[in-house]
Amino acid sequence: MTTTSTVEHPRADGSALHLTFAQPVGAVRGGLVVLHEADGVTDGVRLLLLSLAGEGWLTVTPHLDGDDLTQQDLLDATDATLAWLGDRGVQADLIGVVGFDLGGTAALVVASHRRLGAAVSVGGQRVAELPTLVEIAGRLTSPWLGMYGDAGDEAGGAEVEQLREAAASAGVVTNVVHYPGAHHRFDADPAAAAEAWQRTLDWFDAHLR
Template identity: 65%
Template sequence: MTQTHTQDYERTDGRRLRLTYAEPDGAVRGGLVVLHEVGGVTDAARLLVASLAAEGWLAAAPHIDEVDTEAERGAGSSLLAATDTTLAWLVDHGVRGDQVGVVGFDLGGTAALVVAANRKLGAAVSVGGRGIGEPAAPGFPTLLDIAGTLTSPWLGLYGDDGDAVEQAEIDKLREEAGRAKVATNVVRYAGASHRFDADPEAAAEAWQRTLAWFDAHLR
């Protein structure tokens, strides 16, 4: 298994951020910002970082839960500031600007869409995530409010528990994302739950769709 490492990174403007990252064994295909779920950079998040590196991506997960400056206390501003710093780290490590993307899982999936609506990246993927019709956290918009303003090609992968309201929200999100001026796709996996815990086959397919999206858009 590819090893992960943790670094305290400081930009030339003085901004600091702790990053957990993993490097491919061979050629680097591009760079990915990995946005973690609630609880910080857990063992599960480290596994995702390592798995992406094994596929050829230089992957870095910012420790967003540790960002706590006066200018960055809101959830949305902390997220964008941490993403910008991680993107700078990727560029410092030789990744071109058109070869960078963002991927998030669970609450990180919500965050990935927020980033994709506020930054022009090569590609973005959300795997699960809350906050479609109601804000997921203070400082976050609803995803329905921003999906039509996406500025990065975005793929949304959502499991559901068979709830009709939940299904309708995902379908509405697909409709709103379709209004954006970039490529978008929303895939719903019925019965997979929002974390894909209930359906290993759906989880495996979602993983392959994630890799294929980055393959298609980060060249």
């Protein structure tokens, strides 16, 4: 049975980054970096790790400080996590990133600064230390799927269309999906949640191969 484990991964500056990961049973198809919400590595994040591991992905989340997260902090932590996956034999073109809420914004930032096999953002929110979504979507360097609802989400309605246009100008494969009337995490809409989950799996299936 797959479980999650937490380790300390040493970094070049002598500090340690806590990583929580789930190893699939059987062959590893590739690696996924999961960028968590502002609440940290919750039971929900661990469930996500397990669910993705059940699909054959070695999944890992770096423990980030959501309150004071800067872009450089995010990129440094992601780089260390990518190195951890590389140390376990995962090839660079078989690595993707996925994030929800704060992690959704973080995944877009990473996908615009690092060349990965694929990236997925589910929802996003304005964070003082991170750029707004539309500002960075045009600089994407990795295939990116963004999925957004309305309620409580900065990227609702017209802004989703702006985001789609900006992403389309980036020169990589992108897709922006809008769920009108749905909560930004789709928790209150089981049908939207199921579709978003399948879209996520399909995106990684298509690009990490």
